[in-house]
Amino acid sequence: MARTYAIGDIHGALLALQQIIAKINPQPGDKLIFLGDYVDGWSQSAGVISYLMELEQQCDCIFLKGNHDAWCESWLAGEKPDNVWLFHGGISTVESYEPLSDAERTRHLDFYSRMLKYHIDEQNRLFIHAGFASLHGPDFERYEKNYMWDRTLWEMAVGLNPRIRKTDLRFPKRLRLFSEIFIGHTPTINYGISEPMKAANVWNVDTGAAFTGRLSALNIDTKKYFQSDVVRTLYPQEKGRNQY
Numbered sequence: 001m002a003r004t005y006a007i008g009d010i011h012g013a014l015l016a017l018q019q020i021i022a023k024i025n026p027q028p029g030d031k032l033i034f035l036g037d038y039v040d041g042w043s044q045s046a047g048v049i050s051y052l053m054e055l056e057q058q059c060d061c062i063f064l065k066g067n068h069d070a071w072c073e074s075w076l077a078g079e080k081p082d083n084v085w086l087f088h089g090g091i092s093t094v095e096s097y098e099p100l101s102d103a104e105r106t107r108h109l110d111f112y113s114r115m116l117k118y119h120i121d122e123q124n125r126l127f128i129h130a131g132f133a134s135l136h137g138p139d140f141e142r143y144e145k146n147y148m149w150d151r152t153l154w155e156m157a158v159g160l161n162p163r164i165r166k167t168d169l170r171f172p173k174r175l176r177l178f179s180e181i182f183i184g185h186t187p188t189i190n191y192g193i194s195e196p197m198k199a200a201n202v203w204n205v206d207t208g209a210a211f212t213g214r215l216s217a218l219n220i221d222t223k224k225y226f227q228s229d230v231v232r233t234l235y236p237q238e239k240g241r242n243q244y
Contacts, residue, residue: 011041036066040089
Protein backbone atom coordinates (compact mmCIF):
# COMPACT_ATOMS: atom_id res chain seq x y z
CA MET A 1 0.00 0.00 0.00
CA ALA A 2 1.33 3.40 -0.98
CA ARG A 3 2.34 5.65 1.88
CA THR A 4 2.33 9.42 2.27
CA TYR A 5 4.63 11.11 4.77
CA ALA A 6 4.58 14.71 5.97
CA ILE A 7 8.11 15.78 6.86
CA GLY A 8 8.80 18.62 9.27
CA ASP A 9 11.19 21.56 9.31
CA ILE A 10 14.77 20.52 8.42
CA HIS A 11 16.73 23.76 8.99
CA GLY A 12 19.96 22.75 7.33
CA ALA A 13 20.24 19.34 9.00
CA LEU A 14 21.17 17.21 5.99
CA LEU A 15 22.39 14.34 8.19
CA ALA A 16 19.00 14.14 9.93
CA LEU A 17 17.20 14.27 6.58
CA GLN A 18 19.30 11.41 5.24
CA GLN A 19 18.46 9.36 8.34
CA ILE A 20 14.74 9.97 7.82
CA ILE A 21 14.79 9.05 4.15
CA ALA A 22 16.72 5.87 4.94
CA LYS A 23 14.11 4.93 7.56
CA ILE A 24 11.17 5.65 5.24
CA ASN A 25 12.87 3.81 2.37
CA PRO A 26 10.49 5.27 -0.22
CA GLN A 27 8.91 2.75 -2.58
CA PRO A 28 7.17 3.32 -5.94
CA GLY A 29 3.83 4.99 -5.27
CA ASP A 30 4.89 6.59 -1.98
CA LYS A 31 4.62 10.36 -1.59
CA LEU A 32 6.75 12.72 0.51
CA ILE A 33 5.27 16.10 1.47
CA PHE A 34 7.85 18.49 2.87
CA LEU A 35 6.35 21.22 5.05
CA GLY A 36 9.03 23.85 4.47
CA ASP A 37 11.94 25.56 6.25
CA TYR A 38 14.69 23.56 4.63
CA VAL A 39 17.38 26.10 5.49
CA ASP A 40 18.76 28.21 8.37
CA GLY A 41 20.23 26.62 11.45
CA TRP A 42 22.70 23.79 10.90
CA SER A 43 25.60 24.11 8.49
CA GLN A 44 24.29 22.15 5.49
CA SER A 45 21.41 24.26 4.17
CA ALA A 46 22.67 24.35 0.59
CA GLY A 47 23.36 20.62 0.85
CA VAL A 48 19.76 20.01 1.95
CA ILE A 49 18.44 21.77 -1.14
CA SER A 50 20.80 19.85 -3.44
CA TYR A 51 19.73 16.58 -1.80
CA LEU A 52 16.02 17.42 -2.16
CA MET A 53 16.53 18.26 -5.83
CA GLU A 54 18.06 14.82 -6.36
CA LEU A 55 15.29 13.16 -4.33
CA GLU A 56 12.71 14.86 -6.53
CA GLN A 57 14.05 12.87 -9.47
CA GLN A 58 13.55 9.57 -7.62
CA CYS A 59 10.33 10.06 -5.59
CA ASP A 60 6.94 11.69 -5.76
CA CYS A 61 7.64 14.82 -3.71
CA ILE A 62 5.75 17.98 -2.83
CA PHE A 63 7.76 20.90 -1.47
CA LEU A 64 6.02 23.66 0.47
CA LYS A 65 7.67 27.01 1.09
CA GLY A 66 8.47 28.17 4.62
CA ASN A 67 9.37 31.63 5.83
CA HIS A 68 13.07 30.78 6.03
CA ASP A 69 12.98 29.51 2.45
CA ALA A 70 11.39 32.76 1.29
CA TRP A 71 14.17 34.74 2.98
CA CYS A 72 16.84 32.63 1.29
CA GLU A 73 15.10 32.84 -2.08
CA SER A 74 15.07 36.64 -1.91
CA TRP A 75 18.79 36.69 -1.09
CA LEU A 76 19.63 34.30 -3.94
CA ALA A 77 17.61 36.51 -6.28
CA GLY A 78 19.93 39.39 -5.48
CA GLU A 79 18.11 41.25 -2.74
CA LYS A 80 19.99 42.62 0.25
CA PRO A 81 20.03 40.05 3.07
CA ASP A 82 17.31 40.65 5.63
CA ASN A 83 18.96 41.35 8.99
CA VAL A 84 16.22 39.47 10.82
CA TRP A 85 16.91 36.49 8.57
CA LEU A 86 20.65 36.66 9.23
CA PHE A 87 20.00 36.75 12.98
CA HIS A 88 17.65 33.75 12.84
CA GLY A 89 19.92 31.31 11.03
CA GLY A 90 20.60 33.04 7.75
CA ILE A 91 24.31 33.45 8.39
CA SER A 92 24.92 29.70 8.35
CA THR A 93 22.89 29.44 5.15
CA VAL A 94 24.91 32.15 3.42
CA GLU A 95 28.10 30.37 4.45
CA SER A 96 26.79 27.04 3.11
CA TYR A 97 26.30 28.62 -0.31
CA GLU A 98 29.83 29.97 -0.61
CA PRO A 99 31.22 26.84 -2.39
CA LEU A 100 28.41 26.76 -4.96
CA SER A 101 28.92 28.07 -8.48
CA ASP A 102 26.63 30.68 -10.03
CA ALA A 103 25.03 27.94 -12.12
CA GLU A 104 24.29 25.84 -9.03
CA ARG A 105 22.81 28.84 -7.25
CA THR A 106 20.58 29.49 -10.26
CA ARG A 107 19.34 25.89 -10.14
CA HIS A 108 18.59 26.30 -6.44
CA LEU A 109 16.75 29.56 -7.06
CA ASP A 110 14.56 27.81 -9.62
CA PHE A 111 13.81 25.11 -7.04
CA TYR A 112 12.76 27.72 -4.45
CA SER A 113 10.51 29.41 -7.02
CA ARG A 114 8.69 26.11 -7.65
CA MET A 115 7.84 25.51 -4.00
CA LEU A 116 4.10 25.55 -3.26
CA LYS A 117 2.24 27.81 -0.85
CA TYR A 118 0.04 24.90 0.25
CA HIS A 119 -1.34 21.60 -0.97
CA ILE A 120 -4.81 20.05 -0.60
CA ASP A 121 -5.12 16.35 -1.36
CA GLU A 122 -8.07 14.31 -2.65
CA GLN A 123 -9.23 13.62 0.92
CA ASN A 124 -9.46 17.33 1.70
CA ARG A 125 -6.34 17.32 3.87
CA LEU A 126 -4.42 20.59 3.91
CA PHE A 127 -0.64 20.79 4.03
CA ILE A 128 0.79 24.23 4.75
CA HIS A 129 3.92 25.54 6.41
CA ALA A 130 2.26 27.80 8.99
CA GLY A 131 -1.41 28.61 8.49
CA PHE A 132 -3.97 30.98 7.05
CA ALA A 133 -6.27 33.66 8.45
CA SER A 134 -9.18 33.72 6.01
CA LEU A 135 -12.37 32.10 7.28
CA HIS A 136 -12.91 30.87 3.72
CA GLY A 137 -9.61 29.00 3.47
CA PRO A 138 -6.15 29.54 2.01
CA ASP A 139 -7.52 30.09 -1.51
CA PHE A 140 -8.99 33.35 -0.21
CA GLU A 141 -6.03 34.47 1.89
CA ARG A 142 -5.37 38.20 1.42
CA TYR A 143 -1.89 38.18 2.91
CA GLU A 144 0.43 35.63 1.34
CA LYS A 145 2.84 35.88 4.26
CA ASN A 146 0.27 34.07 6.39
CA TYR A 147 0.99 30.83 4.53
CA MET A 148 4.53 31.00 5.92
CA TRP A 149 4.08 32.97 9.14
CA ASP A 150 0.61 32.55 10.65
CA ARG A 151 0.59 30.96 14.11
CA THR A 152 -3.02 31.74 15.00
CA LEU A 153 -4.33 28.58 13.33
CA TRP A 154 -2.13 26.37 15.50
CA GLU A 155 -2.71 28.45 18.63
CA MET A 156 -6.46 28.16 18.04
CA ALA A 157 -6.20 24.39 17.75
CA VAL A 158 -4.03 24.07 20.87
CA GLY A 159 -6.36 26.30 22.88
CA LEU A 160 -9.54 24.45 21.88
CA ASN A 161 -11.23 22.34 24.53
CA PRO A 162 -10.57 18.75 23.37
CA ARG A 163 -14.16 17.80 24.24
CA ILE A 164 -15.46 20.09 21.50
CA ARG A 165 -15.97 17.95 18.42
CA LYS A 166 -15.89 19.00 14.79
CA THR A 167 -19.68 18.72 14.55
CA ASP A 168 -20.06 21.27 17.37
CA LEU A 169 -20.82 24.81 16.21
CA ARG A 170 -18.14 26.01 18.62
CA PHE A 171 -15.51 24.19 16.58
CA PRO A 172 -13.61 26.96 14.73
CA LYS A 173 -14.68 27.52 11.15
CA ARG A 174 -11.10 27.63 9.85
CA LEU A 175 -10.46 24.16 11.22
CA ARG A 176 -13.78 22.81 9.94
CA LEU A 177 -12.80 23.55 6.35
CA PHE A 178 -10.51 20.51 6.16
CA SER A 179 -10.60 16.93 7.35
CA GLU A 180 -7.04 17.35 8.70
CA ILE A 181 -4.34 20.00 8.54
CA PHE A 182 -0.60 19.31 8.61
CA ILE A 183 1.80 22.12 9.51
CA GLY A 184 5.32 22.94 10.64
CA HIS A 185 6.69 26.34 11.71
CA THR A 186 6.08 26.18 15.47
CA PRO A 187 8.31 23.61 17.25
CA THR A 188 6.41 21.12 19.39
CA ILE A 189 9.28 21.26 21.88
CA ASN A 190 7.87 24.68 22.83
CA TYR A 191 5.08 22.63 24.45
CA GLY A 192 7.40 20.06 26.02
CA ILE A 193 6.58 17.48 23.34
CA SER A 194 9.29 15.89 21.18
CA GLU A 195 7.02 13.97 18.77
CA PRO A 196 4.50 15.12 16.15
CA MET A 197 1.71 16.80 18.08
CA LYS A 198 -2.04 16.78 17.44
CA ALA A 199 -4.43 19.53 18.52
CA ALA A 200 -8.05 19.39 17.29
CA ASN A 201 -7.65 18.22 13.68
CA VAL A 202 -4.23 19.83 13.20
CA TRP A 203 -0.98 17.87 13.18
CA ASN A 204 2.24 19.78 13.89
CA VAL A 205 5.27 17.96 12.49
CA ASP A 206 7.94 20.53 13.42
CA THR A 207 9.60 18.69 16.30
CA GLY A 208 12.38 21.18 16.87
CA ALA A 209 15.15 19.94 14.57
CA ALA A 210 16.58 23.47 14.43
CA PHE A 211 17.01 23.56 18.19
CA THR A 212 17.19 20.62 20.62
CA GLY A 213 14.75 18.25 18.94
CA ARG A 214 14.63 15.74 16.10
CA LEU A 215 13.48 15.73 12.50
CA SER A 216 10.19 13.86 12.06
CA ALA A 217 8.25 12.20 9.24
CA LEU A 218 4.59 11.38 9.93
CA ASN A 219 2.58 8.79 8.01
CA ILE A 220 -0.59 10.82 7.42
CA ASP A 221 -2.83 7.74 7.33
CA THR A 222 -1.57 5.54 10.15
CA LYS A 223 -0.05 8.40 12.21
CA LYS A 224 3.05 6.31 12.81
CA TYR A 225 6.21 8.35 12.54
CA PHE A 226 9.96 8.14 12.08
CA GLN A 227 12.44 10.43 13.81
CA SER A 228 16.11 11.22 13.36
CA ASP A 229 18.61 11.27 16.17
CA VAL A 230 18.57 14.45 18.25
CA VAL A 231 19.97 16.78 15.62
CA ARG A 232 22.48 18.59 17.79
CA THR A 233 24.19 15.22 18.41
CA LEU A 234 24.73 14.96 14.65
CA TYR A 235 26.45 18.37 14.63
CA PRO A 236 28.37 18.34 17.93
CA GLN A 237 30.56 21.32 17.00
CA GLU A 238 27.59 23.53 16.13
CA LYS A 239 24.76 25.30 17.92
CA GLY A 240 22.11 25.36 15.18
CA ARG A 241 19.52 27.96 16.05
CA ASN A 242 20.14 27.49 19.77
CA GLN A 243 22.52 30.42 19.60
CA TYR A 244 19.86 32.89 18.46
